[in-house]
Amino acid sequence: MSGSIRLVRRAVRQVGMPVVDLPVFLCPQIRRVPASKSQGPRRPRQHRFQSSQRRHITSITSTSVAASPKVLAPLLEKLPQQCPGCGSLSQTADHNAPGFFTPTRKSIRKYLEGGSSSRKSAEDEIVKVALENAASVGKGISVGNTSIPVKDTAVPVCDRCHKLKHHETGASIHHPSIQSIQDTIFESPFKYNHVYHVIDAADFPMSLVPGLHKLLHLTPQRSLNRRSKTGRFYHGKKTEVSFIITRSDLLAPLKTQVDSMMPYLRSVLRDALGRTGKDVRLGNIRCVSARQAWWTKELKEEIWDRGGGGWMVGKVNVGKSRLFHDIFPKGRGVKVEMLNKKTSMPITINLETRPEGDQRTSWTPIETNSGVTEQIEATNEFRETETSTISQANEEEQELSDSLDTSSLLPPAPPETDYPAMPLVSSLPGTTASPIRLSFGNGKGELIDLPGLSRGDLEHYVKPQFRPYLVMKTRVVPKQQVIKPGQSILLGGFIRITPTTPDVIVMAYAFVPIYSHLTSTEKAIGTQMHTRESSVETISLPETAEKIASAGTFHLKWDVTRERTGPITAREAVNIRPERLPYRVLATDILIEGCGWVELVAQVRKKPGEMADVETRRDERKDEIEEGESEPRDEVEEIDPSWPAVEVFSPEGRFIASRRPMNAWLNIAGKPNKGKLQGRPRKSMKGAKKSEKLRKVEA
Incomplete structure (x- = not known):
């Protein structure tokens, strides 16, 4: 053998063929042959790291030879039907499209080959032979299965998800329309369905999908009437809805503070629903946080108890996939009966002979413990059942691949597992490309993660390197900025907020992940339009300056005097009614x-006769209620000239809205320390009793 190796090395040196041109699987010993050129002087001996690099090149060549299309053709059929990260159908044709799998990638190659854990090693054979010999000595002993159980290889993701996960690079997909979401839900195989309308807490309620009930033929919201119906069937199916406000940890630092905001969130959602949300109960609202695990366990139990089809609907980047990880009921399949775990006698071996001349030990035949043998047989039966279950799941997956209908909007459900691969979580808008179906409870229900609807595409006006910073990932603690007349606030250098009411000072608190800068209005306009050199970093594209337009004028019309005046209106302090104060906040x-x-706050003075007008309007409203009107009549909202106003400028005048104030700054502004409220420290009483006794004795 050594002579043939020497001949091969000599032939390689004479011909000048590089090492990488000869496949390694033909001659494994060729790895040790150094690569040299036929012409020129001989190179000095390479270092250790250079030789390891040459072996790496050889291994790549052997892999590329083994990964030829002819060899991988039967292996490509083992790919999953869908990418578990984005839900797109698997394909090997277009490498730029979602769902493309590179066969030469390490994780995919390991998945196609079945993993290294399934290979039998020489040590397994040695252990097996030794146990068989031991079993032959003792009759009636079963050694069971000695091989290592096969571990399932993790299902790989497509190239797009791989780049998003490890390199944070990728392109967004085309966002679906609400009509396609409607057609997808209509293909549900379940009679009872539940839509979880996911709303982002960062811009609540801008991510609300208007008219969702009418578009999806959902069961109408229950009204305040106690005789209102609880459900309604459409086309033989009953579909209900729940509003899930995600990422609630962005609103306040404590769970108790977020829980106290529920009346406020319900009232804001009622205003956003318009006339349809005027007389409904809105008891189907949950405010959760997947990062802090706030109310996710309760939502998971609701999904498990409800069963049927659960559909997660919402716009892009509202946290659907992240919430999917925490509310999906994992590990709740068929519970296999536990094997008998009663304590038993140790295994003994019945020997036919006993040593001669040994008088200290009495050798007597002992019967084999039948209970241990039954346990081993039960273990073998359990492993055989598990193997048959895995093979049955593979057969079902093969049947699904054969009967895949590409015209259907709802892909087939994959085989159910206790701990399936979860969807990919990324800040890229439109990460999920297709519905991702995961079953639980042996067909009891499914949870489907749907692609997100379009949210406005603000990132198209921002430079690519700054687009990830548009998403608020953690709670922002802003600084108080005082906007005086003639000043404006710039957000990211391309969104401008300018007060329009003269002689009014406005306090601003920017709960945004981008940088906020306070400057004069003239400088702010120059920075926003890219006509002035400024030290303020602008994250917008140069062509965005031509598209800047007014998004409208917004009035500070909600009265927060009681919340902002502190002890003046506090019930446990001075307890002055806000109507009696000469100013309003x-x-x-x-x-x-x-x-x-x-958050914008301003303090304005009241007119001389405004305090009396407030009392008169309150008395008139009481009289109307006493006359029989249960609710005040709908009136067109009139703009009060005393309301301060601000004008907002944004790209194309879009992406801006207003709501009643949350007063989130009050949750951040901490209370003064207890030590600062106290007076001088307590006098030391060390030796006080002794000094008192001495004083009495002297007296």
């Missing part, structure tokens, strides 16, 4: 779609 929240909000 007005506020509003300016929403930026998909980014966050800016």
